[in-house]
Amino acid sequence: MTTTLNAPVLExxxxxxxxxxxxxxxxxxxxxxxxxxxGETVGLVGESGSGKSVACRSVLGLxxxxxxxxxxxRVSGRDVLSMPPRELAALRAREVAMVFQDPRACVNPLRxxxxxxxxxxxxxxxxxxxxxxxxxxxLDAVGIRDPRGALRRYPHQFSGGMLQRVVIAAALAAExxxxxADEPTTALDVTTQAEVIAxxxxxxxxxxxxxxxxxxxxxxxxxxxxRVYVMYAGRIVETxxxxxxxxRPRHPYTAGLLACTPRIEAGSPAPRPVPxxxxxxxxxxxxxxxxxxxxxAVARCAREKPExxxxxxxxxxxxxxxxxxxL
Numbered sequence: 001m002t003t004t005l006n007a008p009v010l011e012x013x014x015x016x017x018x019x020x021x022x023x024x025x026x027x028x029x030x031x032x033x034x035x036x037x038x039g040e041t042v043g044l045v046g047e048s049g050s051g052k053s054v055a056c057r058s059v060l061g062l063x064x065x066x067x068x069x070x071x072x073x074r075v076s077g078r079d080v081l082s083m084p085p086r087e088l089a090a091l092r093a094r095e096v097a098m099v100f101q102d103p104r105a106c107v108n109p110l111r112x113x114x115x116x117x118x119x120x121x122x123x124x125x126x127x128x129x130x131x132x133x134x135x136x137x138x139l140d141a142v143g144i145r146d147p148r149g150a151l152r153r154y155p156h157q158f159s160g161g162m163l164q165r166v167v168i169a170a171a172l173a174a175e176x177x178x179x180x181a182d183e184p185t186t187a188l189d190v191t192t193q194a195e196v197i198a199x200x201x202x203x204x205x206x207x208x209x210x211x212x213x214x215x216x217x218x219x220x221x222x223x224x225x226x227r228v229y230v231m232y233a234g235r236i237v238e239t240x241x242x243x244x245x246x247x248r249p250r251h252p253y254t255a256g257l258l259a260c261t262p263r264i265e266a267g268s269p270a271p272r273p274v275p276x277x278x279x280x281x282x283x284x285x286x287x288x289x290x291x292x293x294x295x296x297a298v299a300r301c302a303r304e305k306p307e308x309x310x311x312x313x314x315x316x317x318x319x320x321x322x323x324x325x326x327l
Contacts, residue, residue, distance in 0.1 A: 014071035043225035097171035114151030161192030240314020
């Protein structure tokens with residue numbers, strides 16, 4: 001399908017994912033919609049269990065066993081959920097790449113890093129010499145010293161941060177149009193985390209790659225994302241530009257996430273945790289899923305399920321967002 005220059009590289013449109021009735025009372029994902037354009041980094045944030053990783057993996061057609069789906073997941077205009085296996089394999093090999101949270105779970109500890117990096121290149125038709133040269137270029141691009149020597153080393157000979165750079169290099173090997181980053185810095189120390197974020201931002205700018213960046217850390221999202229989608233209990237509850245989200249959140253859950261983030265500035269208030277606990281898959285409250293934890297909830301919040309609606313320069317799914325309760 002022919003697409004225009006500014007057309008989204010990723011469009012998730014009303015995505016719903018349900019497990020078998022005896023495994024969950026509510027959908028894992030409920031009407032999730034988001035877009036990522038070329039050269040844009042879009043954040044997907046929320047607590048553990050909100051559905052972020054499921055939404056991210058759905059872009060590669062990686063769904064929970066026995067899942068029933070609705071809506072569409074389009075990459076460059078083509079629906080991933082209806083792709084035949086051969087076309088889906090080509091998508092994973094050439095158009096969309098993913099960087100997972102734990103780099104050591106992505107590599108075979110018995111094979112050299114060079115084998116890991118060149119496998120996909122060889123499968124796509126590159127001769128052995130050209131594949132090795134390309135792997136060396138990629139390692140150099142992500143800041144690996146002595147990239148030629150690194151090709152001969154095994155995964156256990158790399159630190160966690162260096163191995164995550166290797167995984168990023170592998171993800172970029174086919175020059176994908178879309179990069180999925182699922183908590184790619186969670187297991188790293190703060191200094192290494194900053195280095196990896198800088199690499200992702202630089203490579204995105206140089207290559208014009210669209211990126212969906214999944215994290216539970218709003219501060220981290222602010223450092224790399226152009227726009228942010230906030231998820232709670234399988235739904236998008238707020239979306240807007242990063243600057244506006246931080247300056248003027250319109251959903252109490254977003255405000256709660258910001259309030260529990262530690263600050264180092266003088267005079268900053270102490271972090272305040274979001275009260276209560278997230279809604280589990282075994283629960284399906286009739287109204288707003290966040291009502292039981294929300295300091296601004298009123299009686300109708302427990303009865304009516306809010307829909308995403310325009311508020312400010314973005315969207316929020318809150319019955320009281322128009323009342324300025326957070327302003």
